[in-house]
Amino acid sequence: MPTVSxxxxxxxxxxxxxxxxxxxxxVVCAVVPVLNLWIPAGSPFHMSDYAIALVGKIxxxxxxxxxxxxxWGYTGILSLGHGLFFALGGYAMGMYLMRQIGRDGNYxxxxxxxxxxxxxxxxxxxxxLSGSFTATLFLVVLVPGIVAGIFGFFAFRSRIxxxxxxxxxxxxxxxxxxxxxxxxxxxGGNNGFTDFKRILGMPMATTSMRMTLFxxxxxxxxxxFLFAKWLVGSKYGRVLQAIRDAETRVMFxxxxxxxxxxxxxxxxxxxxxxxxxxxxxxxxxxxxxxMSPANSIEIAxxxxxxxxxxxxxxxxxxxxxxxxxxWLTVAYPEFWLYFLGALFIAVTLFLPDGVVGLVKKLKGGxx
Amino acid sequence: MSIRNTFLILLLVIAGHxxxxxxxxxxxxxxxxxxxxxxxxxxxxxxxxxxxVAFIQALSDDQVKTQGDKVFVVQGDxxxxxxxxxxxxxxxxxxxxxxxxxxxxxxxxxxAAAKLFSKDDAVRAASVKxxxxxxxxxxxxxxxxxxxxxxxxxxxxxxxxxxxxxxVNSEDKAKxxxxxxxxxxxxxxxxxxxxxARLQNEPEADVKxxxxxxxxxxxAALAWGDKLGAVFSGISLGSILLLVALGLAITYGLMGVxxxxxxxxxxxxAYATYVVxxxxxxxxxxxxxxxxxxxxxxxxxASALVGAALERSVLRFLYGRPLETxxxxxxxxxxxxxxxxxxxxxxxxxxxxxVWMSGGVQVLANLSLPYNRLVIIAFAVAVLLGVGWLxxxxxxxxxxxxxxxxxxxxSCMGVNTARIDTYAFALGSGIAGLAGCALSQVGNVxxxxxxxxxxxxxxVVVLGGVGQxxxxxxxxxxxxxxxxxxxxxxxxxxAKIAVLAFIIIFIQKRPQxxxxxxxxxxxx
Numbered sequence: 001m002p003t004v005s006x007x008x009x010x011x012x013x014x015x016x017x018x019x020x021x022x023x024x025x026x027v028v029c030a031v032v033p034v035l036n037l038w039i040p041a042g043s044p045f046h047m048s049d050y051a052i053a054l055v056g057k058i059x060x061x062x063x064x065x066x067x068x069x070x071x072w073g074y075t076g077i078l079s080l081g082h083g084l085f086f087a088l089g090g091y092a093m094g095m096y097l098m099r100q101i102g103r104d105g106n107y108x109x110x111x112x113x114x115x116x117x118x119x120x121x122x123x124x125x126x127x128x129l130s131g132s133f134t135a136t137l138f139l140v141v142l143v144p145g146i147v148a149g150i151f152g153f154f155a156f157r158s159r160i161x162x163x164x165x166x167x168x169x170x171x172x173x174x175x176x177x178x179x180x181x182x183x184x185x186x187x188g189g190n191n192g193f194t195d196f197k198r199i200l201g202m203p204m205a206t207t208s209m210r211m212t213l214f215x216x217x218x219x220x221x222x223x224x225f226l227f228a229k230w231l232v233g234s235k236y237g238r239v240l241q242a243i244r245d246a247e248t249r250v251m252f253x254x255x256x257x258x259x260x261x262x263x264x265x266x267x268x269x270x271x272x273x274x275x276x277x278x279x280x281x282x283x284x285x286x287x288x289x290x291m292s293p294a295n296s297i298e299i300a301x302x303x304x305x306x307x308x309x310x311x312x313x314x315x316x317x318x319x320x321x322x323x324x325x326x327w328l329t330v331a332y333p334e335f336w337l338y339f340l341g342a343l344f345i346a347v348t349l350f351l352p353d354g355v356v357g358l359v360k361k362l363k364g365g366x367x
Numbered sequence: 368m369s370i371r372n373t374f375l376i377l378l379l380v381i382a383g384h385x386x387x388x389x390x391x392x393x394x395x396x397x398x399x400x401x402x403x404x405x406x407x408x409x410x411x412x413x414x415x416x417x418x419x420v421a422f423i424q425a426l427s428d429d430q431v432k433t434q435g436d437k438v439f440v441v442q443g444d445x446x447x448x449x450x451x452x453x454x455x456x457x458x459x460x461x462x463x464x465x466x467x468x469x470x471x472x473x474x475x476x477x478x479a480a481a482k483l484f485s486k487d488d489a490v491r492a493a494s495v496k497x498x499x500x501x502x503x504x505x506x507x508x509x510x511x512x513x514x515x516x517x518x519x520x521x522x523x524x525x526x527x528x529x530x531x532x533x534x535v536n537s538e539d540k541a542k543x544x545x546x547x548x549x550x551x552x553x554x555x556x557x558x559x560x561x562x563x564a565r566l567q568n569e570p571e572a573d574v575k576x577x578x579x580x581x582x583x584x585x586x587a588a589l590a591w592g593d594k595l596g597a598v599f600s601g602i603s604l605g606s607i608l609l610l611v612a613l614g615l616a617i618t619y620g621l622m623g624v625x626x627x628x629x630x631x632x633x634x635x636x637a638y639a640t641y642v643v644x645x646x647x648x649x650x651x652x653x654x655x656x657x658x659x660x661x662x663x664x665x666x667x668x669a670s671a672l673v674g675a676a677l678e679r680s681v682l683r684f685l686y687g688r689p690l691e692t693x694x695x696x697x698x699x700x701x702x703x704x705x706x707x708x709x710x711x712x713x714x715x716x717x718x719x720x721x722v723w724m725s726g727g728v729q730v731l732a733n734l735s736l737p738y739n740r741l742v743i744i745a746f747a748v749a750v751l752l753g754v755g756w757l758x759x760x761x762x763x764x765x766x767x768x769x770x771x772x773x774x775x776x777x778s779c780m781g782v783n784t785a786r787i788d789t790y791a792f793a794l795g796s797g798i799a800g801l802a803g804c805a806l807s808q809v810g811n812v813x814x815x816x817x818x819x820x821x822x823x824x825x826x827v828v829v830l831g832g833v834g835q836x837x838x839x840x841x842x843x844x845x846x847x848x849x850x851x852x853x854x855x856x857x858x859x860x861x862a863k864i865a866v867l868a869f870i871i872i873f874i875q876k877r878p879q880x881x882x883x884x885x886x887x888x889x890x891x
Contacts, residue, residue, distance in 0.1 A: 155871075157875075164829060164874065166625075167826075175864045175868065182861075297693075297694075335705075337702065337705035341700075341701035341705070344701070345681055345695045345698040345699065348685065348691045349684055
């Protein structure tokens with residue numbers, strides 16, 4: 001049997017790649033905390049708490065965009081339901097944070113405020129594990145993973161793909177949103193969870209806790225970036241890209257795409273769930289609107305703007321779009337949607353490979 | 368109570384023909400001890416004419432003043448005589464008529480009963496309806512009298528029902544049984560309450576059996592109404608889904624463009640309707656009832672033009688890349704939404720139904736079909752036939768199908784494929800505009816009108832099978848009816864979730880929808 005010789009496997013990152021990675025690491029772990037905590041507030045080098053919160057939030061979005069890129073950019077499956085996994089991770093963390101409020105809520109009850117408001121006497125069954133931080137860490141990973149696994153198994157087994165898959169994922173997140181809006185499902189209805197006070201018994205509103213969460217988020221982002229880099233460079237990643245480019249041929253070559261698609265789908269969902277959990281700790285609120293179809297589409301937009309099938313692209317995209325969003329919604333609230341809309345159209349029409357593709361082109365076609 | 372009842376019946380017996388309100392009557396109703404006033408009121412009601420009703424109404428609205436033994440009806444800053452209607456000067460020391468609660472209740476009763484003798488059929492029918500909702504034994508004599516005098520058969524039947532509802536509590540067993548028999552024939556939700564109430568207080572066993580039988584009969588009749596009602600609202604929802612999805616069946620089903628801006632094209636149609644309405648209010652207020660006829664073509668053209676512009680400027684560069692069309696059209700939808708917000712404001716605008724669309728047909732006692740729903744169903748059928756004809760029978764339709772099936776060959780045959788694309792997209796968008804025009808008659812018109820329907824619309828097209836008009840029809844009707852039946856069972860939100868779950872499972876079995884495109888492609 002003739003063997004196809006694959007090009008030799010390169011190192012995980014090039015020399016410049018590793019240097020930029022370590023620069024990012026130092027920025028996240030040292031420079032930002034120093035700028036925020038030790039430079040006095042009047043100085044031009046001081047990073048305000050607002051900026052920290054914003055960057056922290058965008059790093060969570062960047063993880064979601066990275067997860068989207070694995071499934072869309074590298075496997076060619078556009079999910080319009082990643083907002084659901086993001087929100088599921090967020091809700092798992094939010095339940096823990098709600099329990100941490102303890103008796104400090106408005107009603108001075110052991111139950112979260114909204115349950116007292118609904119006149120519930122005890123915690124519903126799905127809140128059982130929410131008291132433990134360890135269990136919550138597992139839930140953050142397991143809940144999106146299992147939901148994605150079940151949904152993906154049925155979807156991929158019957159070979160739903162392309163546009164059908166996208167639209168069904170959209171229906172999935174829409175259905176979940178309607179469900180979470182209900183009061184009796186026990187997730188706080190349309191207010192969701194908010195007013196968190198403590199994490200692991202420590203107050204959340206302090207600057208040092210904010211900084212800790214910021215650093216953790218940054219480290220998780222960098223870690224996921226390395227993991228994704230390793231994944232797409234491996235043989236597994238190559239099969240994924242083959243599925244993206246010609247699934248039928250992959251099948252005819254003796255591979256079963258089901259396992260590959262399902263596993264990357266679950267991995268992507270889990271990453272998104274972790275991003276959601278980190279997001280809740282930084283933003284301090286989670287509600288069903290995170291599951292709206294529009295939010296899921298926005299995640300795809302970040303990946304597309306930055307450049308699909310590159311790993312740095314989605315991260316850049318998340319920063320560009322959300323940075324622009326937080327600036328424009330304050331400076332020109334009327335024009336933000338025009339800008340976002342125009343951005344989508346311009347990227348699809350003129351920058352099919354996103355910002356990264358543009359940079360490469362400007363550099364002279366070095367792929 | 369019973370003394371007054373007897374007295375009332377006595378009065379009925381001796382009462383002659385209706386006569387006009389006299390000054391003495393007005394005086395004795397307005398002035399004196401409560402007991403005497405009530406007696407006078409009861410006497411007046413039996414022979415009530417319109418002036419009496421107006422006077423009782425004025426009393427009930429606290430618009431009557433007295434001075435000495437003169438009675439004044441106050442209208443704004445003037446006063447009139449209740450009997451002659453002549454203008455009077457209101458003396459400065461005129462006193463308000465004080466109605467205690469007992470008197471007030473009596474006035475309300477009298478008013479409802481007096482309306483049973485109104486010359487206007489509609490007022491009489493409405494009055495019977497009010498009385499049926501809360502049957503009150505004390506009204507029996509008046510109802511009997513009205514029943515005897517009634518000439519319009521429909522109202523007479525309703526009055527008979529009302530009489531039955533009152534007689535069912537009679538002391539006389541034969542009368543009760545008779546009344547139960549009458550009530551069993553009716554399929555009015557109100558009679559069910561009456562029968563149930565009686566069943567609880569009924570001492571005699573055989574009457575109880577009769578009551579139960581009557582209840583079962585009424586229940587069966589009501590069940591029919593409920594079922595038909597659910598089917599009707601299902602068809603109504605289905606026809607809306609059909610309108611929403613028909614345009615998408617062309618742009619997505621035939622052209623492969625995932626048009627996330629479809630909802631916003633509908634929104635444009637709805638706003639076009641609003642603009643036409645505004646123009647009619649301003650320039651042709653007399654013809655306001657017909658503004659909708661003008662709005663239909665306007666909303667079609669407005670959306671079609673926007674659609675054609677989108678196709679020319681953006682979409683034609685993206686054919687064959689469905690996921691890219693999704694992103695670009697999403698961007699377009701955001702811009703269109705914001706555009707509408709800038710032009711018309713972020714609030715919903717008010718679009719009114721023309722008079723001929725309000726009201727409805729009463730089919731069964733508990734089933735009435737609103738005209739606006741009926742009109743929309745008819746409209747959906749008309750649009751469907753139009754689209755079917757356009758795609759199946761015209762040269763444009765032929766070209767669209769040809770370009771969809773094999774673009775290069777169609778091009779070789781001399782079809783200007785680029786122009787056909789534009790026409791087809793404009794057609795799909797125009798139909799979205801028609802859907803928006805229809806939606807403006809049943810829902811809110813606001814900047815996020817489209818968002819509420821876009822997921823549903825895609826579901827319908829996916830479920831029906833891409834590129835299949837017949838599939839779209841079945842899917843829309845099926846989803847509409849399924850949704851309404853589940854709604855009766857589980858509530859609106861859970862029904863919606865159940866429908867989405869159903870679609871996901873259904874797609875497992877038939878990934879290509881109800882009607883799959885037949886082909887030999889390995890990709891299928």
